[in-house]
Amino acid sequence: MRLSEIIDRLSLDVLTPASDVDSEVTGAYCGDLLSHVLAKAAAGDLWITIQHHANIVAVAQVTGLQAVLIVDGRSPNEETLTRAKDGGIILLGTSESAFIMAGRLHTLLAD
């Protein structure tokens, strides 16, 4: 499913506005321990997490993740946003929990 459609259906905020959200999302990984994301997430996954510090951008880059969905209404700082823009990583936000987002995304991707 296209990322743009997921953003629309789940009413996500695009925190890096100039991003190209046309990419294809093939799956998702939900977790807050960075080593587990590096080990378990597949390239092309959408990463759902409460982490919002600048290091998540590097994790997404090396793992080949195009987008990170930051849940619970947590906001990345300017440094994180700048690095995401520079590194071509899309940051998304929602006030919903990881549980709600993972459940709804699972239903969407299974359709």
Add this chain to the structure above:
Amino acid sequence: MKYAIRAGDIEHGGSASARIKSELSRAGVDATTARRAGIVAFEGEMNLIVYSDDGGTLSVIVEPDAVMIELEDTGPGIEDIDLAMTPGFSTAPVWATDLGFGAGMGLVNMQKHSDIFEIHSKLGVGTRIQCRIERKGDWAMNRREG
């Protein structure tokens, strides 16, 4: 490519590894190998930041059939390497675990994504890790072409 990594520099954590991955891709290394090398570099870079006394170096060498990643620091050294390699074992400080680091999977991930993984460490002297990541994607492509 050689990067100096500063101890405690969590703010730039992963920046060198992200650069390494994109440089490898630019150098024509296949996507799977570049991703594995990026993960190995990231875990090594974070180890230098979180655990080393005075930082260390992260070096990458691109060979025709492999990518070599080397990490070296000057202490404190690892007392029990087998214990440090146990999944989930961690001595990370709270500030690191609060950020999602220190899950006790760093060395395990480095070994998992390397074809050859060697670690030497001495208390009070330092730690040296050498990882060899075979360019399997390139080989597969060469075989198809050849």
